[in-house]
Amino acid sequence: xxxxxxxxxxxxxRATNYYTWILRHFAPHLGRRIIEVGAGVxxxxxxxxxxxxxEELTLVxxxxxxxxxxxxxxxxxxxxxxxxxxxxxxxPTSAADGIVLVNVLEHVEHPSSLLQAARPRLARNGRVxxxxxxxxxxxxxxxxxxxxxxxxxxxxxxAALTTTGFTxxxxxxxxxxGILGWFVAGKVLRQRTLAARQVQCYDRLIIPWLSKIESLxxxxxxxxxxxxxxxxxxx
Numbered sequence: 550x551x552x553x554x555x556x557x558x559x560x561x562x563r564a565t566n567y568y569t570w571i572l573r574h575f576a577p578h579l580g581r582r583i584i585e586v587g588a589g590v591x592x593x594x595x596x597x598x599x600x601x602x603x604e605e606l607t608l609v610x611x612x613x614x615x616x617x618x619x620x621x622x623x624x625x626x627x628x629x630x631x632x633x634x635x636x637x638x639x640x641p642t643s644a645a646d647g648i649v650l651v652n653v654l655e656h657v658e659h660p661s662s663l664l665q666a667a668r669p670r671l672a673r674n675g676r677v678x679x680x681x682x683x684x685x686x687x688x689x690x691x692x693x694x695x696x697x698x699x700x701x702x703x704x705x706x707x708a709a710l711t712t713t714g715f716t717x718x719x720x721x722x723x724x725x726x727g728i729l730g731w732f733v734a735g736k737v738l739r740q741r742t743l744a745a746r747q748v749q750c751y752d753r754l755i756i757p758w759l760s761k762i763e764s765l766x767x768x769x770x771x772x773x774x775x776x777x778x779x780x781x782x783x784x
């Protein structure tokens with residue numbers, strides 16, 4: 550299996566307020582058994598484990614260089630199972646209550662294949678929890694360096710989910726203020742990585758007040774899209 554080409558994971562590990570914010574969108578819908586696909590080094594996994602509802606968490610990571618770090622981090626946690634591979638390597642009898650896809654679909658050349666693979670691994674009315682980059686117009690050098698195939702709009706994400714047998718329960722743009730920073734970094738300065746200091750400053754200074762504003766106001770645009778979609782029918 551290939552190694553992960555991006556080098557942003559260390560920087561993004563500092564985005565504590567941001568990931569706490571994203572989890573708040575998922576939390577009301579989380580069930581007992583969860584699969585996280587593309588778990589990386591386990592950054593978002595830590596936030597999932599804080600959710601009281603989750604009793605069993607399966608972490609799936611294909612990258613040869615990331616999996617040993619993930620395995621070492623959670624080897625002593627009885628709630629966690631780690632899988633070196635892809636979602637298809639998780640038995641379809643797992644009947645998970647939810648599958649988490651945080652910054653995953655944009656890395657997949659054919660996201661419909663991944664979403665179709667999710668269905669037989671979900672219990673009846675199981676859900677997928679999705680975070681993807683939004684705004685095709687701000688696709689730039691950062692996206693290229695991170696291995697992104699696309700940035701989504703509401704319409705394109707709805708289409709990806711509904712055509713693979715899901716109905717969308719939650720869909721909203723988040724992090725409206727982040728659009729400007731991403732545009733400047735990826736289109737003007739043509740950066741190919743994010744510095745840990747950049748991420749940490751934004752997370753500490755901007756996210757706390759921005760998350761409060763967006764809890765009262767659903768912005769018509771954002772740097773990312775959050776979705777919770779429910780499996781329709783049986784496989």
